[in-house]
Amino acid sequence: MAIPPSNGSTTVPHEKRRIELRGETVILLADIGNTHTVFGLSSGKKILGSWRFSTGRYETEDELYTHLHPLLEREGITLDSVEEFVVASVVPSVNECMERFARRYLKNGVIWVKASNVLPVKWDIVSLDQLGSDRVANVLAAWKEHGNNAIIVDFGTAITIDVLFQGTFRGGAILPGFMTSIYGLFRNTAKLPMVDLKFPRSPVGRDTDENLRVGIVLGTVRAIDGLIEDIFSFYGTDDMKVICTGGQAPLAMEGSRFLSFYDPYLTLKGMIVYFELVRKS
Missing domain, CATH: 3.30.420.40 (ATPase, nucleotide binding domain)
Structure with a gap:
């Protein structure tokens, strides 16, 4: 979101x-x-x-x-x-x-909002029905504002990574959101506490709270950076605009090598793009 x-x-x-x-x-x-x-x-x-x-x-x-x-x-x-x-x-x-x-x-x-073959963005995935409508909106907004090559990272309950390459949505990845990971450990362990979301001060935690922040916040950001780097390598180019959105995106941007452009309204913008395209069709 x-x-x-x-x-x-x-x-x-x-x-x-x-x-x-x-x-x-x-x-x-x-x-x-x-x-x-x-x-x-x-x-x-x-x-x-x-x-x-x-x-x-x-x-x-x-x-x-x-x-x-x-x-x-x-x-x-x-x-x-x-x-x-x-x-x-x-x-x-x-x-x-x-x-x-x-x-x-x-x-x-x-x-x-839903993926459709009548939209100008093409969808190179197994099933259009499986693609979340928020991801459709994000891709449309990125296409409209940033062109045919983009990577969109949306930080919500789940973190989604969407890849737009040569005007076609190619797929992406889904990771647990920061709070989802914290809740999961809190509910399923006897002694691990809930912690505030902060970017850790170092990669080595010296107490339980900081250990959790290193593992969940820093670990997730490193995973996202690694996936973005792999996507660049897979398509043979780093000429892809990386856009992030969602409530926890600013936290991730504190320690990411690739997350530098934040658009809090990306999904809403994409919904407007969808409406304009549907109205014209």
């Missing part, structure tokens, strides 16, 4: 001003991840505001309305202004709630 993590729902600091609409199509975006859902508002191909929820906070369309409506209202926006609703979801159990919310509170139904 693309906004720094928080508890509950929040608006990022620079978005506390009231949003002004300028006659363009107003799109409500929902990037539904396993841990968090990021809602965004777009008009004229620009992200006007974004809000983060815990994905488990809502189970019905009315609960979603009670959470989302006040945040939009604070910015001077009503749901009546929303003309389209674009959703990228990796949580099937939430999808029906999105459908009911659109039917009850919005003008039009849901536009679901």
